[in-house]
Amino acid sequence: MLSSYFLISSNFQERTAMLKDNPLHIFSERLSSLLEENNIKKADFANEIGISPTTLSGYLSGKHCPDFETLMTICKKLGTHPDYLLGMSTNKLQDPSTFSSQENELLKYYKQLSENQQYFALGEVKMLFKKGK
Numbered sequence: 001m002l003s004s005y006f007l008i009s010s011n012f013q014e015r016t017a018m019l020k021d022n023p024l025h026i027f028s029e030r031l032s033s034l035l036e037e038n039n040i041k042k043a044d045f046a047n048e049i050g051i052s053p054t055t056l057s058g059y060l061s062g063k064h065c066p067d068f069e070t071l072m073t074i075c076k077k078l079g080t081h082p083d084y085l086l087g088m089s090t091n092k093l094q095d096p097s098t099f100s101s102q103e104n105e106l107l108k109y110y111k112q113l114s115e116n117q118q119y120f121a122l123g124e125v126k127m128l129f130k131k132g133k
Helices: 002-017 023-037 042-049 053-060 068-078 101-112 115-132
Strands: none
Touching (some): 023 053
16 A cells, blocks of 8 residues: 555656656756756766766756755856746846855956947957866
């Protein structure tokens, strides 16, 4: 009797993981999207945040959710907020109040540039990023 209960629970969990409004599904979709948008390879990202590629694969497939510490590391690396990844917000960007002093200074100067200068600065930053990989 008890084993059939766990079988039902297991089947229920597998079925609900496929639902679009399931938090695990939302998390996996948004994480996958951010990695793709930023052209980040899955294996590289897993290594950067200190998890195995298999663990990251579990997150991306919606089978597992990270612990709090890993979630915060993911958010910091991707410049997003946990509320976004968990489906509680549609704002992808990290809360500015959590920016470091260097990030705030960079943003302050960036906002003072003309549109053409901002475009050029962004290109330079992207080039630096690609060189660092």
